[in-house]
Amino acid sequence: MQESGFENYVMKKIRSVGGRAFKWVCPGMTGAPDRICIFPGGRIIFIELKRPGLSDGRSERQKKVCRLLRGLGCDVRRISEKNEFKELMREVGYDI
Numbered sequence: 001m002q003e004s005g006f007e008n009y010v011m012k013k014i015r016s017v018g019g020r021a022f023k024w025v026c027p028g029m030t031g032a033p034d035r036i037c038i039f040p041g042g043r044i045i046f047i048e049l050k051r052p053g054l055s056d057g058r059s060e061r062q063k064k065v066c067r068l069l070r071g072l073g074c075d076v077r078r079i080s081e082k083n084e085f086k087e088l089m090r091e092v093g094y095d096i
Contacts, residue, residue, distance in 0.1 A: 007034065007049050010085055014039070017094045021047070031061035033069070033076060039092050043075075047088075050080040 014021045019039040024046070026032040033046040046069055050057040058066070058078060066076045079085050089096050 002051060006052060006080070006082075009082070010035070010047070010049060010079070013085070013089065013096050016096070017089070029065070031059065031063075031065035033062075033066065043092055045088070045092070046074055046076045048076070048078045050078060052080050052082075 011021045014037055017040070019037060021035045021037045024032050024034065024036050033048040035047045035049065037045045037047055039045070046066075048058060048062060048066065056078070057080065066078070069076045077084075077088060079088065086096060
């Protein structure tokens with residue numbers, strides 16, 4: 001599955017539970033996670049999506065931005081497999 005197909009799958013599933021997965025385009029700052037996911041009840045998770053099968057796939061800049069966001073207390077995830085996403089959804093309270 002291509003990264004774009006995986007991203008569409010994630011967006012569809014988040015919408016199916018009443019949440020939103022906004023594309024994060026941050027002018028002037030490279031390396032921002034792909035999506036800001038907001039779930040019912042106000043839970044916010046930043047998700048960096050990668051094509052399934054990559055061992056990490058993040059650039060050094062993406063890793064730095066993820067560390068920065070985590071340092072600010074944000075929940076930031078790197079997801080590349082459906083089972084990882086399903087586990088995240090269970091953690092948030094949804095069994096998809």
